[in-house]
Amino acid sequence: MKRLAKCRVTIFLLAGWAALSVLGYMGRNDIYKAYQKDVRTTPYFVMVFEGIHDGIWPWMMSGTPWSQPGEHVTGNVNGGDDGRPGPDAGGVPETEALTDPAGTEAPNPAGSTESAGGTAGTEGTETAGGTAGAGETVLPREFVQVDESWFDDAVFIGDSRTVGLRDYGGLDTATFYATVGMNVYDLWEEAFCEVDGEKMTLADALTAKQYGKVYFQIGINEMGTGTIDSFMQEYAAAVERIKELQPNAVIYVQGIMRVTQKKSDSDPIFNNRGILLRNERIALLADNVRVFYIDVNEAVCNDAGNLREDLTFDDLHLYGSKYGIWVDFLLSKGIGEISGSGQAE
Amino acid sequence: MVFSSFSFLFRFLPVFLIIYYLTPVRFKNLVLFAGSIAFYTVGEAEYVILLAGCVLVNYLFARLMYRDYMEGRGTKQKVLLVLALVYDFGLLFFFKYSGFAEELPLGISFYTFQIAAYIIDVYRGKVPAERSFVKLGTYLTMFPQLVAGPIINYSEVRSALNHRRVTIEQFEDGLKTLIIGLGAKVIIADRIGLLWNHVRMIGVSSISTQLAWMGAFAYSLELYFDFAGYSLMARGLGSMLGFKIPVNFRHPYMAKSVSEFWRRWHITLGRWFREYVYIPLGGNRRGRARTFFNLFVVWALTALWHGSSGNFLIWGASLLCALAAEKLFLQRFLERSRVIGHVYVLFVVPLTWMAFAITDIREIWIYMTRLFPFFGRTAVAVNARDYIQPAKDYWPLFALGILFSTPLPSEIYRRIRRRWAGSIAVAVILALGVYYLTISTNNPFMYFNF
Secondary structure (H helix, E strand, O other): HHHHHHOHHHHHHHHHHHHHHHHHHHHOOOHHHOOOOOOOOOOOOHHHHHHHOOOOOOHHHHOOOHHHHHHHOOOOOOHOOOOOOOHHHHHHHHHHHHHHHHHOOOOOOOHHHHHHHHHHHHHHHHHHHHHHHHOOOOOOOOOOOOOHHHHHHEEEEEHHHHHHHHHHHOOOOOEEEEEOOOOOHHHHOOOOOOOOOEEEEEHHHHHHHHHHHHEEEOOOHHOOOOOOHHHHHHHHHHHHHHHHOOOOOOEEOOOOOOOHHHHHHOOOOOOOHHHHHHHHHOOOOOOOEEEEEEEOOHEOOOOOOOOOOOHEOOOOEOOOOHHHHHHHHHHHHEEEEOOHHHOOO | OOOOOOHHHHHHHHHHHHHHOOHHHHHHHHHHHHHHHHHHHHHHHHHHHHHHHHHHHHHHHHHOOOOOOHOOOOOOHHHHHHHHHHHHHHHHHHOOOOOOOOOOOHHHHHHHHEEEEEHHHHHHOOOOOOOOOHHHHHHHHHHHHOOOOOOHHHHHHHHHHOOOOOOHHHHHHHHHHHHHHHHHHHHHHHHHHHHHHHHHHHHHHHHHHHHHHHHHHHHHHHHHHHHHHHHHHHHHHHHOOOOOOOOOOOHHHOOOOOHHHHHHOOOHHHHHHHHHOOOOOOOOOOHHHHHHHHHHHHHHHHHHHHHHOOHHHHHHHHHHHHHHHHHHHHHHHHHHOOOHHHEEEEEEEHHHHHHOOOOOHHHHHHHEEEEEEOOOOOOHHHHHOOOOHHHHHHHHHHHHHHHHHHHHHHHHHHHHOHHHHHHHHHHHHHHHHHHHHHHHHOOOOOOOOO
16 A cells, blocks of 8 residues: 555556546547547547547547437436536537437438438529529629728638738738637637627627628638538638628639648648649639639649749748738729619619 | 657666566676667668677677786787777778768667777776676666766776666656656756757857857756756666666856856766876976866867767867856956856856757858847847747746756755655646647647747
């Protein structure tokens, strides 16, 4: 016993390692599903820490006493006793239970899958084509050179690259809703927009004031998460939501700025192949009437299509002194007077 | 395989330790030698032959040099010594300075110095030539210190190579040291390093003077906690294996002069240069002019050891200037007050680190003009408020870094280490360390963090 007292830290380490590894192992197909790791190099407990980082606590696992209330709502003492963990923990299994029946209803895994899929597809394209063709007779608008007053009623939404543009682009009259690490999944969740010294969500900020132009550039931080399809789904939904919130604004969807060749060649995730694939899809969102696609890579990349090495230290962000290139590029992409719609009317 | 990685801490190390403890005493060196070679092979398989060759060549030269103790030192010994040193430093020179090699073999700067010390000590008769190839190999390649030191003298571990045992208390102590070192690296160094990264990302010509100073201090703290943390981890691993690895850092930022700073920083390297360069050249016993020449040689070599690019020469020259000034007149002035020395060190040392951190000489100059904006106008697109957000984000890390640069925490820890409070403190560091290790390895962009 006395000897054991001399190695408390060793015991703590071994016990903690064992306990958290068991938790990680138990949750590997459950709450920690998103963190799958190569077990040869990474211990199971790492998933528990990653979960904690993302606000997922071990007791949220389905099958734990705390998740019981979700299944039999009033059956458990814990649920009534402790309000917070009850609904919180119950949330996970509950949504799982809900998605299952919903899932069986919608895609219908039985014989009729093909026909169902087929109708859905054609319906989709018809409506899309229909609105564009019949609803508006406006001609596509063209890009023209403008001066800096163009940005007086502009809002920029984005990640750290847009933060750089805010800090070093010298566009003092424009509004910026951007933060480091922003991505399409957190766009509407986080209160990252500062309006009159108060932090609010993007939806609230875009409701509070109307703008003439919305510049949107996002998509590099989430390259390691989900697929291009899941990314585009969120991205397109975000553009739709911006359209609704800013009915009078033109929306620029900006291609994701590429990385240098050094970075691109060495990184399995954050490389220009992946950026190119995403940008191709983002470009498809443009209708050249309300939504325009612009790609700053035209101005900051070399002939091989990689971000120029002399513009960046970390292979990802422009030097503070180089944001002028981006600003000049944006100035060349003003939208001409709505001559098209004038003719139509 | 760096120490601060899951594959080392929770895969290689536990497996190795289990095998090591189960091995009978007479095979322990062999297991450690083999384990170290495996450790090196995982890191850089292509140069493992170079490491093995280094052990073999120096083993043979040392044995030839001292076949029997009565032989003494003669021409033969001198020739053998020179040949061995030419081999050792020739390879280091080839890989580091000749420009023919594309990359530097892992740890070569450290193990070359270590084996050179051994062969010189054998020549000097300070230690007998090791008769066992395995023991010499174990000494040189021992994985706790193979990649980044500390540079251990053979005489320090000789008796442990022959006989050592690890008690449960030693293991616990080693583990605690390892954990504290890990904490220094992942809780402080890696995170405050992000601020320095941020400064480089903006570019040296576009930072405000405030941010330039914050960057210089952030880098100074990052470098200290990174390297001192690594050395602590090596020490901890050493005692888990039954070796006493020497201290490498002794609160350097508490020094009151640059020369004192360098007696507290990377102690085993300074010791090496003193023992094998400065003293043989005559040290400070041959008059003032010769002392300055000797200092010049030592610092030229120290600068070269750190790297061959031009910025390291500037770095070495700036340190040499400070040391010479101190020897000539400054020291007397600094000793007059308790405060002035500290202020001087905290002002001068971060400045010298800038020439260490920035490899482009033109950019070093620009950085100086940002630190001292009256020197010249090189600013482009400076955002005058660029320091406000970093100050908000990083002040807790600065506070932590400053606190742990003083001897206060280790003094407190020394008093409580045998009590529950000490164990809990280490356990908290472990949990936090693993947490930060998780989120930084999970996110390959931690260093950039959009």
